[in-house]
Each structure stands twice: as C-alpha cells, then as structure tokens.
Amino acid sequence: MTQVPKCTHSQKARGIIIDRLARRYAGLRNAMAFVVYAFTLLPTLIVIPISFGGAGEMSFPPSNWTLELYEQLFSSSAWVSSILQSTKVSCLATLLAILIAVPAAYGLGRFDFPGKRLVLFLVMSPMVVPVVVTSLGLYLYFSRLHLVGTTIGLVLSHVAYVTPFVVITVMAGVNKLDPALELAASIMGAKRLAVLLKVVLPQLRPSIIAGALFAFLMSFDEVVIAWFITSPETTTLPVKMYTSVQWEISPIIAAVSALLTMLSIVFCCLSIFLLPGTAEPSR
Amino acid sequence: MSYVTVSMGSDEVLVPDSKQDSAADTMPAINMKANMIALEGVGKQYGGVQVLHPIDLAVREGEFVTLLGPSGSGKTTILSIIAGAIAPTQGRIILNGRDVSAVPPRERGLGMVFQNYALLPHLSVFDNVAFPLQVRGLAKGEIASRVANALERVGLVGYEKRKPRELSGGQQQRVSIARCIVYSPSVILMDEPLGALDKKLREQLQAEIKRLHRDLGTTVVYVTHDQEEALDLSDRVCLMNGGRIMQVGTPNDLYFEPVSEFVADFLGESNLLEGAVTAVNTVTTRDGMVLGVRSTEGCCVGSPVKVLIRPEKIGMTDAGAPAIATQRHNVTSGKIAQASFAGGTMRVDVLCEKGARLRLKTVSSRASELVGAPVVVSWATSDAMVLKN
Ligand SMILES: Nc1ncnc2c1ncn2[C@@H]1O[C@H](COP(=O)(O)OP(=O)(O)OP(=O)(O)O)[C@@H](O)[C@H]1O
Ligand SMILES: [Mg+2]
Numbered sequence: 001m002t003q004v005p006k007c008t009h010s011q012k013a014r015g016i017i018i019d020r021l022a023r024r025y026a027g028l029r030n031a032m033a034f035v036v037y038a039f040t041l042l043p044t045l046i047v048i049p050i051s052f053g054g055a056g057e058m059s060f061p062p063s064n065w066t067l068e069l070y071e072q073l074f075s076s077s078a079w080v081s082s083i084l085q086s087t088k089v090s091c092l093a094t095l096l097a098i099l100i101a102v103p104a105a106y107g108l109g110r111f112d113f114p115g116k117r118l119v120l121f122l123v124m125s126p127m128v129v130p131v132v133v134t135s136l137g138l139y140l141y142f143s144r145l146h147l148v149g150t151t152i153g154l155v156l157s158h159v160a161y162v163t164p165f166v167v168i169t170v171m172a173g174v175n176k177l178d179p180a181l182e183l184a185a186s187i188m189g190a191k192r193l194a195v196l197l198k199v200v201l202p203q204l205r206p207s208i209i210a211g212a213l214f215a216f217l218m219s220f221d222e223v224v225i226a227w228f229i230t231s232p233e234t235t236t237l238p239v240k241m242y243t244s245v246q247w248e249i250s251p252i253i254a255a256v257s258a259l260l261t262m263l264s265i266v267f268c269c270l271s272i273f274l275l276p277g278t279a280e281p282s283r
Numbered sequence: 284m285s286y287v288t289v290s291m292g293s294d295e296v297l298v299p300d301s302k303q304d305s306a307a308d309t310m311p312a313i314n315m316k317a318n319m320i321a322l323e324g325v326g327k328q329y330g331g332v333q334v335l336h337p338i339d340l341a342v343r344e345g346e347f348v349t350l351l352g353p354s355g356s357g358k359t360t361i362l363s364i365i366a367g368a369i370a371p372t373q374g375r376i377i378l379n380g381r382d383v384s385a386v387p388p389r390e391r392g393l394g395m396v397f398q399n400y401a402l403l404p405h406l407s408v409f410d411n412v413a414f415p416l417q418v419r420g421l422a423k424g425e426i427a428s429r430v431a432n433a434l435e436r437v438g439l440v441g442y443e444k445r446k447p448r449e450l451s452g453g454q455q456q457r458v459s460i461a462r463c464i465v466y467s468p469s470v471i472l473m474d475e476p477l478g479a480l481d482k483k484l485r486e487q488l489q490a491e492i493k494r495l496h497r498d499l500g501t502t503v504v505y506v507t508h509d510q511e512e513a514l515d516l517s518d519r520v521c522l523m524n525g526g527r528i529m530q531v532g533t534p535n536d537l538y539f540e541p542v543s544e545f546v547a548d549f550l551g552e553s554n555l556l557e558g559a560v561t562a563v564n565t566v567t568t569r570d571g572m573v574l575g576v577r578s579t580e581g582c583c584v585g586s587p588v589k590v591l592i593r594p595e596k597i598g599m600t601d602a603g604a605p606a607i608a609t610q611r612h613n614v615t616s617g618k619i620a621q622a623s624f625a626g627g628t629m630r631v632d633v634l635c636e637k638g639a640r641l642r643l644k645t646v647s648s649r650a651s652e653l654v655g656a657p658v659v660v661s662w663a664t665s666d667a668m669v670l671k672n
Binding site for chain 2: 178180181183184185186187188189190191194198199202203205
C-alpha cells in the first residue's frame with residue numbers, strides 16, 4: 001500500500017528533473033538543430049542569392065544584384081523547351097501515377113485477397129531496385145518498343161518510378177479510413193461507385209494531394225532514368241542541367257537551381273499548409 | 284406507456300406480443316403481423332470456431348427487438364448478418380418475405396445506426412442526412428424538405444451547416460438517427476447506439492428512440508448489453524450468451540419467467556435457492572426449508588432444481604407481527620444480516636433460520652436500527668419460480 005504513492009512520487013520527481021533539464025538545455029538543443037539544418041541547407045539556399053548576380057559572374061555574395069541570369073535563361077530556347085518538357089512529363093506522369101496508385105492503394109489497403117502480398121511486392125519493387133538498373137532495363141526494353149527518346153517512353157518510365165511512393169502515401173490514408181463509413185454508405189443504398197466517389201475519395205483527398213505533389217517533384221527532379229530514355233529533342237530540365245555542367249559551367253545553372261529549389265520549397269509548404277486533413281488529429 | 288402485459292404460461296418463443304395500451308388490451312392475436320425479418324438456422328464460423336450457433340429468430344413488422352447479452356455473445360454478428368456486412372456460414376435470411384441471403388447490403392433496404400456514429404466527416408449535417416436520398420436520385424426540393432423534417436424529429440434544426448466534428452457525441456448520434464429515418468427504411472438496425480454517451484444523455488436519447496419508434500412504427504433491431512435499456516425499449520428481448528439464444532420474450536417474460544439461471548441472473552437481482560422437488564408444487568431446499576412454488580410441472584420428485592424469488596417480491600414484517608403461513612404463502616423467520624441504503628429503496632439481506640440468505644427490497648427506513656433485528660419474511664408461492672438444472 002505505502003509503496004505505491006512512494007513510487008509515483010519518485011517517478012514524478014524524476015519527471016520533474018527531466019523536465020527541468022529539458023528546459024535548461026532547450027536552447028542548446030534548438031541551436032544544435034539549427035546548425036545541422038543550416039549546414040545541410042545552406043549550400044542549397046546559397047544558389048538563390050548567386051542567381052541574382054551579374055551575367056558573367058558566379059560568386060557569393062554577388063557584387064551587383066540583377067535579374068540578368070533569369071533573362072538569359074528564359075530567352076534561351078534550349079532551356080525553356082527543357083523546362084516545358086519537364087513540366088509536361090511530370091504532369092503526365094503524376095496524373096497516370098495517381099490513376100494507378102489510388103485504386104491500387106484502396107484495394108491493397110482495404111481488402112484481403114489471395115496473392116495480396118505478391119501484388120504488394122510487385123507494386124513496391126521499383127523502390128527496391130537501384131535506379132540505374134531500372135534505367136538500363138527500361139532502356140533495353142523500350143528500345144525494342146521504339147519508345148526510347150520519346151516523351152511517352154519517359155512518362156511511362158517515370159510512372160513506374162513514382163507510383164510506389166504514391167501507393168504508400170495513399171495507402172497510409174486508406175488505413176486511417178473507418179471501414180464502417182463505407183459499410184454505412186452501402187447499407188444506405190449507395191452503389192460501389194457512389195461509395196468510392198462520395199465516401200472514400202473525399203476522405204483520401206489529403207493523401208492523394210500529398211502523393212501527387214510528391215510524384216510531381218520526384219519526376220521533375222529525376223535525372224538518371226531521363227538520361228537513359230531522353231533524346232536531344234526530349235531533354236528534360238535535370239538532364240539539360242547535367243549536360244550543361246559537364247561541358248561548361250554557365251552561371252545560368254544558378255538561376256535554374258534557384259528555381260528548382262523554390263519549386264521544392266513551395267511544394268513542401270503547399271503540402272504542409274494546404275492540406276486540411278493532415279493537420280487534424282485522426283478520428 | 285404502452286407496455287406489454289405479462290401473459291403467463293406462454294412458453295412459445297415467437298408469441299405475438301401485445302403492444303398496445305391497456306385500454307386496447309383485448310385481443311392480441313388480431314394484431315398478428317407478418318414477419319419482417321426471419322433468420323432460419325443462421326450461424327457463423329470464424330476459422331472453425333462457431334461464434335454464432337445456428338439460430339432461429341423472427342421479428343415482426345413494427346416490432347422493437349433487442350439483442351441483449353454479455354460482450355462477445357454474438358450480438359453484433361447477428362446484426363451484421365442481417366445488414367449483409369458479413370455472410371453467414373449457414374442458414375437463410377428472410378427480409379419482408381424475400382430470401383436476401385445473397386443480396387448485397389445496398390439492396391436490402393435497411394437503415395443502420397452505429398455506436399461511433401459513422402458520419403461522413405467531410406460533409407455537413409445537412410449533406411450527411413441528405414446522402415441516402417441523393418444516392419436514390421431524389422429531386423433537390425424533395426431532399427431539402429425530407430432532411431428538414433428528419434432533423435426536426437431529432438431536434439437538430441439550425442445545425443444543418445455544421446460538420447460532424449463540431450457536434451457533441453449526442454448530437455452526432457442524433458444526426459445518424461436522422462440519416463436513418465430520412466429514407467424510411469423498413470428495418471432499422473442499431474448497434475449499441477448509446478454506448479459512447481454518458482448516462483444522462485443515454486437516458487435522454489433512449490426516450491427519444493422510444494418516441495421515434497412509436498411515431499414511425501419502424502421495425503427496429505437493437506443491440507445493447509445494458510439490461511435496463513433493453514427492458515425499457517423493447518417489445519421483445521432476445522437474450523444471448525456464447526453465440527446462442529438463451530431466451531426470447533417480452534421484457535416481462537424474461538424477468539418473471541426466466542427459463543434458466545443465466546437469464547434470471549442476467550436480468551435484475553435474484554435469489555436462487557438450491558433444492559429438490561419433494562412433492563407437487565413443493566421444493567425442499569438444501570438446508571431443509573420446505574417451500575411452496577408456483578409449479579413443478581415437468582419435474583419428477585427428487586429432481587434437483589433451483590427456486591428463483593425476485594427480491595422485490597419478498598415482504599418483510601417485524602418478528603412480533605402475526606405471520607400467516609398459508610398454502611399460497613411461504614413464511615420464514617430470520618435476522619437482518621445487512622442493509623444497504625439505496626435512496627428510496629433499500630436492499631436488505633435476511634439470514635433465515637434455516638441458514639438461507641435472502642435479499643429483498645423494501646422502502647427505506649433507518650438502516651442502523653435494522654441490522655440484527657429479528658424479522659419474518661414471506662412471499663407468495665406464485666412468485667417462487669422453479670428453474671430446472
Ligand atoms: N472477424 C472475426 N474473426 C474472428 N472472430 C470474430 C470476428 N468477429 C467477431 N468474432 C468473434 O465472434 C464473437 C462474437 O462477436 P460479436 O462482435 O458478435 O460480439 P458482441 O455480442 O457484439 O459483443 P460486444 O458487446 O463486445 O460488442 C466474439 O467472440 C468475437 O471474438
Ligand atoms: Mg458488438
């Protein structure tokens with residue numbers, strides 16, 4: 001009897017001490033976290049000021065602030081067409097990946113069927129295989145199909161590349177759904193399609209948006225597969241950047257990098273702030 | 284209240300029950316209605332384990348039947364089988380005269396209320412209630428007026444624009460009831476709809492469910508493990524244990540005519556005295572009390588039985604007062620062993636002279652004066668029920 005309160009007392013005391021320690025060193029903890037983040041982020045962020053430097057230089061801090069690099073970038077048809085190509089490929093790949101991944105995630109997350117593990121493994125396998133190996137395989141396969149160098153070939157490759165990630169994201173959402181809602185809807189007379197459209201998809205919206213943003217960024221950044229599959233006519237932005245770094249280091253690359261970085265940041269912010277469902281506690 | 288009067292001696296499980304006011308309590312048989320739900324030999328196995336033994340159960344049109352039983356007794360399983368959410372391992376489900384064993388849930392024309400509401404979180408109250416009408420393709424104006432009507436019935440006018448998470452538990456359950464009555468399903472299934480609410484709210488909603496059932500006359504199959512809820516709401520109660528039906532009957536039947544010790548024990552408090560039949564309508568208990576009982580029909584002399592006496596049927600008088608033992612009364616003297624105060628009534632345990640301990644309920648008096656006092660307790664032989672072992 002007397003042990004019990006004692007025990008909770010000492011536990012409480014220990015808790016208080018830990019609390020106090022935590023508070024005392026909270027500043028230190030935050031400072032360290034800040035340093036680590038700064039160390040990893042700065043090289044990325046540093047391209048942003050550099051990109052506002054003059055046309056001939058690539059230095060930090062820039063001696064004079066201009067938009068010359070951006071002007072050069074957008075007046076070069078090679079760069080602009082690669083940006084457009086990347087945008088096109090990423091949009092199409094995202095769209096297709098969502099169309100494949102959402103039903104797949106729902107089926108895999110909600111139902112049990114024979115061979116489910118095998119299907120899951122197959123869907124996830126592109127994540128396991130090294131990208132270079134995937135690329136080589138796709139290259140050999142697509143050259144038979146005469147898809148190498150085509151936009152559609154690259155889109156299909158990127159779909160294979162990003163779909164597993166979208167499936168994982170959406171499946172996490174499916175696992176949070178209450179199956180009673182779908183049952184309730186069907187008892188109320190809703191057909192399968194209505195259940196899917198009016199009950200399941202609206203609730204999955206946050207996960208689908210998150211998956212789509214993720215897929216778009218992955219495809220937009222992807223360089224290895226694109227390197228294998230694209231031709232000079234279908235060059236994407238990362239491939240163009242890579243080649244331009246190989247032959248000449250043009251300061252334009254700073255402007256492109258800055259744009260890419262900002263794109264990523266914007267997408268991350270979007271996925272954090274624009275998704276109503278993710279911030280709420282799950283019910 | 285239109286409550287069912289006890290019809291003694293009707294042991295039949297599927298007796299039509301008389302659900303009318305005492306004024307109209309003349310001919311129950313005339314009110315015989317068709318079966319709305321009939322389960323015929325329905326059972327369920329999970330991986331070789333029979334969680335529901337084949338049962339027969341019929342629910343008549345407009346009837347309020349409650350599945351009552353301890354946790355894991357198979358109540359939800361029965362409800363899910365009726366709803367079509369799970370397929371039975373054996374047996375047939377007849378809904379409104381039609382075999383629906385192979386019919387998907389959406390075509391069974393049922394309504395269901397869940398313990399955790401199952402409202403669509405992304406839709407407003409209005410859209411939630413409108414959902415079953417929308418999937419039926421009703422016109423907008425029709426939907427609006429029916430939703431308004433349903434919300435009015437559950438007292439939620441003015442909450443149309445709220446999201447479910449902006450409502451209290453009781454309000455959410457009202458929405459889910461409105462969503463159910465809005466499309467007038469022929470049967471409403473409720474699985475512990477009040478299970479997640481606090482006591483006060485539970486009583487309030489219980490009264491509302493009762494009123495709605497009376498007003499709408501829908502057939503209701505209700506699941507609960509709260510016996511008071513079951514006794515209050517139901518026309519008939521189906522008491523379950525371990526995947527079997529223990530007894531089906533009106534609340535009165537179950538309370539006053541339990542067929543087994545389990546039923547007697549599950550509903551209300553009971554005194555159970557072990558003994559053996561010694562003569563017609565006479566049982567001698569283990570400690571030698573000779574008791575007159577209502578009926579020993581179906582028992583042989585010498586067969587071991589238990590005698591059930593409900594605490595509130597036992598009367599208590601001071602030891603001095605004359606105790607008239609008749610053929611129709613059992614009388615014994617004893618001492619008060621314990622008395623516990625429970626507001627208006629009190630529970631008194633009397634230690635009888637032969638050693639049996641009887642619990643009874645009386646109108647309260649000062650408990651401290653009572654303990655140890657010699658008393659005489661008596662009860663009508665017709666209130667002493669024999670339960671076969
Ligand atoms: N999917 C399942 N797989 C295996 N066993 C199950 C499954 N669903 C239910 N059971 C078992 O069936 C039995 C009856 O379950 P059921 O849900 O019908 O009980 P219940 O009477 O509704 O209980 P409660 O009052 O706790 O809700 C339980 O023993 C349970 O463990
Ligand atoms: Mg249950």
